[in-house]
Amino acid sequence: METLLIKRILFDFFDGKATAIQRKYLEEWLTNEANGETYYQYLDEWESQRPQFAVDADKALGAYQLILENEQPPVAPSKILPVSSSGLFRKWVAWSVAASVALLAMLGAYVFRSQLLYETHRTAFGQTSVHQLADGTEVTLNANSSLRVPRFGFGSETREVFLEGEGEFKVTHKVDNQRFIVRTADHFQVEVLGTEFVVYARAKGKRVFLSKGKVKLDLPQGQQLYMRPGNVVTVANSGRYRLTQAATARRYVAWKDHWFYFDNTSMTEVADQIQEQFGIKVLVPEPKLAQRRIAGNFRAEQADDLFQVLAELLNINVVKKRHYIELTTPKHP
Amino acid sequence: MQQVPLNSDENKGDPAPERSINRLPLQPGKVTDDELIFRQLFAQDPKRGCELLFRRYYTNLVNHAVRFVYSKEVAEDLVAEVYTAFWQDRVFERITTSYRAYLYQTVRHRSYNYLRWELHPSDSLDSLNTQGLSSALQPDEVLHYSELHQKIEDAIQGLTPQCKRAFLLSRIEGKKYLEIAQEMQISASAVEKLMIRALSQLRQELKGEWFVSLLLGFITCVC
Known part of the structure; x- marks a missing residue:
């Protein structure tokens, strides 16, 4: 084909071995603008086959990355203005407009940086959702949670996501043993190769339940912890952590099917769970009721489903106030 | 961004590790040119685009520039400057050729100017600004660069x-x-x-x- 012929002639030409006939041929070939692109493509290929010395590309790349990071493009040029001009004020206005526009653009880029760089999956109260990440990993998000996934580079160099709330991860094992890291607030992170686990990271504290495989936890204090299947690690906001063996996985994955799993759970804790799950504030003013413990599995897609069950089970009143719900024992049984 | 007709890439042996970044499904049996991937990437994240463009072409461009300026240091600085301007002046938004063609043309032009300045220091440097470089180089001029080196x-x-x-x-x-x-x-x-x-x-x-x-x-x- 002609492309092979052209390639040979071009390589001869780059090597300085072309005849006058070949040169004339190339000149005509180049009159077609599309061929200009081919010319540079072959020039690049020719260069890559004829290295002249060891270019330290890594060092240069490091310097370039610094420029990319620190010198954002639309920066208003700052020049010293010539004085003595009658149009000084007008120039000053023009410069300040330019500077403001640049500043706004920079601010905008900064404010929306996170939207640009990350894709965020969010769930509302009472809602769960399943997401498949680019590397095949499956993430089930519990209600009132968010997962940020980098738009660029995910799976090519590292696999890192950021979680707020609760989620179950079924991480795909990659051939090159690439790590998968779940980061949460306060420098708490879970690092795995390929496994299944549930991370809980809310205002109350953090908790990781491992159902399969092996994970490494990086605790805020810099401690590291390896978990085995069935292990639960609970980390309080104070930084204290506790490793226990879970009797059943159900408690940690029940939420996936809108189940509430109570096992000797106090009413205070139940109220907290409702608030986390549905965003409804629940108060239990009577200390005696607050300390009552309940057990059982309840399926509840809405908060009302659960309130109904609780009202029947404990024979209590569910009173809807303006900004919260109050659970009380009836005065006249 | 304007699409440029691109010829299919023949050098399948080229390692081009950047291809792994592309998450769009590649059509089976069709060899994609790096340029297309770069274009998609620049539309999404110019910073990352610049970085990958650097990884892809920096070494070859330095190799090319050194043929003209015959100094390792000058060649490296010169190519780095082209990349810096590419990002800081947002040149990537304006180019009408492929990234590759732009980079090679600009590096050649700057190398030429450097050489001219070194051998004829009296000449004015005013014409050294290469931004907004037109794609329309005459065939003879394109070829002349190779003859020069x-x-x-x-x-x-x-x-x-x-x-x-x-x-x-x-x-x-x-x-x-x-x-x-x-x-x-x-x-x-x-x-x-x-x-x-x-x-x-x-x-x-x-x-x-x-x-x-x-x-x-x-x-x-x-x-």
Whole structure:
């Protein structure tokens, strides 16, 4: 084909071995603008086959990355203005407009940086959702949670996501043993190769339940912890952590099917769970009721489903106030 | 961004690790050119685009530039400057050719200007600004660049062995005159004389090479 012929002639030409006939041929070939692109493509290929010395590309790349990071493009040029001009004020206005526009653009880029760089999956109260990440990993998000996934580079160099709330991860094992890291607030992170686990990271504290495989936890204090299947690690906001063996996985994955799993759970804790799950504030003013413990599995897609069950089970009143719900024992049984 | 008709890439042997970044499904049996991937990437994240463009072409561009400027340091700086301007001046938004064509053209032009400045320091440097470089180079000019670096190569090869050695030690290995003097067991002033002789011989050999038409072509398209 002609492309092979052209390639040979071009390589001869780059090597300085072309005849006058070949040169004339190339000149005509180049009159077609599309061929200009081919010319540079072959020039690049020719260069890559004829290295002249060891270019330290890594060092240069490091310097370039610094420029990319620190010198954002639309920066208003700052020049010293010539004085003595009658149009000084007008120039000053023009410069300040330019500077403001640049500043706004920079601010905008900064404010929306996170939207640009990350894709965020969010769930509302009472809602769960399943997401498949680019590397095949499956993430089930519990209600009132968010997962940020980098738009660029995910799976090519590292696999890192950021979680707020609760989620179950079924991480795909990659051939090159690439790590998968779940980061949460306060420098708490879970690092795995390929496994299944549930991370809980809310205002109350953090908790990781491992159902399969092996994970490494990086605790805020810099401690590291390896978990085995069935292990639960609970980390309080104070930084204290506790490793226990879970009797059943159900408690940690029940939420996936809108189940509430109570096992000797106090009413205070139940109220907290409702608030986390549905965003409804629940108060239990009577200390005696607050300390009552309940057990059982309840399926509840809405908060009302659960309130109904609780009202029947404990024979209590569910009173809807303006900004919260109050659970009380009836005065006249 | 304007799409440019791209010829399919023939060099399948090219490792091009950047391809793994592309998460769009590749059509089976169709070889995609790096350029298309870069275009998609720049539309999403210019910073990452610049970085990958750097990884992909930096080494080859330095290799190309050094044929003209015959100095490792100058070639590296010059190519880095092109990339810096590419990001800081948002050149990537304006180019109408492929990224590859733009980078090679700009590096060639800057190398040419550097060489011209080095051998004819009296010339004005006003025309060195290369932003807004037009894609429409005349075929003869495109080819002339290759002929120019071949002439430079011939001129270097034509230097006396002593002269050539001193020149290469200084320009490619980045050695100081004193170090070269020690290595060649001559005096520092002798090294200096050899360097002056090398440059003047280059100047002599390339006398007829300063193609005015090319330069005029650049001036008219610099905005």
